[in-house]
Amino acid sequence: MTWHILGAGSLATLWAARLARNGQPVRLILRNPARLAAYRQAGGLILIEDGQAQHYPLAAELPAEHLPIERLLVACKAYDAEAAVASVTPRLSSSAQILLLQNGLGSQQAVAAQLPQQRCLFLSSTEGAYREADFRVVFAGCGQTWLGDRQNGPAPAWLAELAAAKIPCCWTTDIMARLWRKLALNCAINPLTVLLDCHNGDLLQHRNTLSVLCAELIGLLRTCNQSEAAENLEEEVLRVIQATSGNYSSMHQDVANGRRTEIAYLLDYALTHARQLDLHLPHLKELRHRLGERLIANGLPNN
Ligand SMILES: NC(=O)C1=CN([C@@H]2O[C@H](COP(=O)(O)OP(=O)(O)OC[C@H]3O[C@@H](n4cnc5c(N)ncnc54)[C@H](OP(=O)(O)O)[C@@H]3O)[C@@H](O)[C@H]2O)C=CC1
Ligand SMILES: CC(C)(CO)C(=O)C(=O)O
Numbered sequence: 001m002t003w004h005i006l007g008a009g010s011l012a013t014l015w016a017a018r019l020a021r022n023g024q025p026v027r028l029i030l031r032n033p034a035r036l037a038a039y040r041q042a043g044g045l046i047l048i049e050d051g052q053a054q055h056y057p058l059a060a061e062l063p064a065e066h067l068p069i070e071r072l073l074v075a076c077k078a079y080d081a082e083a084a085v086a087s088v089t090p091r092l093s094s095s096a097q098i099l100l101l102q103n104g105l106g107s108q109q110a111v112a113a114q115l116p117q118q119r120c121l122f123l124s125s126t127e128g129a130y131r132e133a134d135f136r137v138v139f140a141g142c143g144q145t146w147l148g149d150r151q152n153g154p155a156p157a158w159l160a161e162l163a164a165a166k167i168p169c170c171w172t173t174d175i176m177a178r179l180w181r182k183l184a185l186n187c188a189i190n191p192l193t194v195l196l197d198c199h200n201g202d203l204l205q206h207r208n209t210l211s212v213l214c215a216e217l218i219g220l221l222r223t224c225n226q227s228e229a230a231e232n233l234e235e236e237v238l239r240v241i242q243a244t245s246g247n248y249s250s251m252h253q254d255v256a257n258g259r260r261t262e263i264a265y266l267l268d269y270a271l272t273h274a275r276q277l278d279l280h281l282p283h284l285k286e287l288r289h290r291l292g293e294r295l296i297a298n299g300l301p302n303n
Contacts, residue, residue, distance in 0.1 A: 001025075002025040002070070003025065003073060005029065009131060009137075010131050011075045012028070013056075015073055015101075024164075024165060027061055028045075028058055028061070029065075038134060039060050042135040043057055044056050045058060047137050063088045069088060074101060078262045082107065085111050089115070094118070096118045097158075100123060104264075104265025107265055121149055123175075125143060126144050126145075127145060128140040141247075147171055147172070148171065148173065148174065183266055184217040185237055187213070187270055189240065190250065190252070191267060192210075197252075199247060200240075212283050216284050217233060219281070220270055220274050220277075251263070255298060260300060270284065
């Protein structure tokens with residue numbers, strides 16, 4: 001069965017290259033004729049692993065093609081996911097399975113609500129990749145991708161295809177806990193790296209601030225019935241900071257490159273839930289306020 005991949009950015013390239021070199025049929029879906037023409041001009045995707053560039057001249061198409069879609073990997077940013085999926089909805093078969101690879105929370109539920117007939121699986125990934133240029137992606141860090149079904153459905157048989165393609169994936173029966181945990185980590189680390197304009201590792205000089213933010217995030221997770229995701233959060237935040245000490249966080253990279261951030265699906269999602277639950281999180285609120293000022297000062301959207 002063909003893997004349709006919506007988007008041709010960092011994670012899309014990482015997935016497409018590994019599936020294709022394992023002999024699995026892959027088709028990319030680009031957003032509009034200009035992007036499709038640019039892709040064709042480039043002659044395909046390039047993935048750089050351990051300094052070695054390899055070329056993948058994969059088939060690509062527009063959203064409005066007629067070929068039905070049975071399996072769709074949505075590999076765009078959280079703020080683009082709903083519109084991107086809407087552009088291919090008429091092509092989705094009623095038994096189609098949709099894999100949502102976005103960071104944060106909120107976009108996955110919105111897409112799932114848009115597709116009541118189809119099965120939507122949520123993914124949480126710690127793999128790392130970045131775009132060096134259009135259609136040219138560098139694999140930047142090994143990691144793991146968790147997949148799960150919020151509706152408690154069974155693991156799909158095609159997980160074996162991902163394993164065959166050496167995509168490190170694990171099925172989980174509690175994907176929401178994984179996503180909340182990653183959201184909390186990103187809320188503790190990413191905005192601070194933007195405000196302090198620093199590498200992840202430099203945050204170790206701000207242990208008290210991290211501690212206060214983690215305490216508020218733990219309170220939120222527990223109130224949202226995500227106690228498992230709250231366990232040892234501060235220790236894990238420190239571990240991730242140490243493991244990625246020389247890196248800039250994804251939000252820092254977005255701001256440095258003048259790109260919109262995914263803050264609406266991270267801190268805003270957390271603060272909206274806190275408000276609904278009457279939970280007071282003054283330090284996270286203040287962090288969000290200062291980040292908003294910085295985004296606006298940089299001419300970026302504050303959402
Ligand atoms: N990169 C990483 O290391 C990691 C990323 N993630 C998460 O994965 C998600 C994807 O990130 P990443 O791969 O880095 O993002 P990129 O910005 O590299 O790629 C996003 C792609 O989506 C495409 N796109 C946007 N809208 C549409 C549309 N309507 N139709 C078709 N394509 C569209 C963009 O097209 P165009 O080129 O035309 O703009 C772009 O190719 C994010 O939520 C991110 O947080 C999670 C873990 C690690
Ligand atoms: C874990 C962390 C903070 C690593 O940089 C990350 O996921 C991100 O940058 O978005």
